[in-house]
Amino acid sequence: MAQMRDGGRAAVFLDRDGTINEDVGYLTDVAALRIFPFAPDAIRLLRRAGFAIVVVTNQGGVARGLMTAAFVEETHRRMAARLDRAGAHVDDWLYCPHHPEAVVPELSTPCACRKPGTAMPLDAAARHGLDLARSWVIGDHWRDVQMGHAVGARAVLLRTGHGRDQEKWRPEGQRVEAICDNLMAAAAFILGQDR
Numbered sequence: 001m002a003q004m005r006d007g008g009r010a011a012v013f014l015d016r017d018g019t020i021n022e023d024v025g026y027l028t029d030v031a032a033l034r035i036f037p038f039a040p041d042a043i044r045l046l047r048r049a050g051f052a053i054v055v056v057t058n059q060g061g062v063a064r065g066l067m068t069a070a071f072v073e074e075t076h077r078r079m080a081a082r083l084d085r086a087g088a089h090v091d092d093w094l095y096c097p098h099h100p101e102a103v104v105p106e107l108s109t110p111c112a113c114r115k116p117g118t119a120m121p122l123d124a125a126a127r128h129g130l131d132l133a134r135s136w137v138i139g140d141h142w143r144d145v146q147m148g149h150a151v152g153a154r155a156v157l158l159r160t161g162h163g164r165d166q167e168k169w170r171p172e173g174q175r176v177e178a179i180c181d182n183l184m185a186a187a188a189f190i191l192g193q194d195r
Contacts, residue, residue: 018161
């Protein structure tokens, strides 16, 4: 079980697009939102094992003027409601609005939150009393894995979303605890490791 220990509760940090829902490029219309059918079950299993669930997502479309922060937050409210109905509660939703090609000057990079930057998991750990050394990151980009390792967590790369392409272009020396077909397979792997 991943319940409280001296360092706090363990968490699973989830990327959003390509991990929980289909990656459609920049999601600018909530009607295009498609949550993977296995995602609620995977989240529910991880929660049942005692993990906090935190979504950490780069949403550079805000900086690029393709969407607003209000749209991202409304999308997260709708996703949270759908997942809650399936018994798959997410403890927190964090996003980085920055992008190197920003048209909104105050949202240009560099920033500490754009993955592989570590501000999002560090913020979540401080707010929720999380033990990053016992936590995991799951995503479909190497930057998710790199963010996880930078905060002392373990990481899983998914083959959904951009993951199949990412797997082909693994950076030299890049370690990863597992590469899994989807979020359900990653949940099974994590639960097997933490027995």
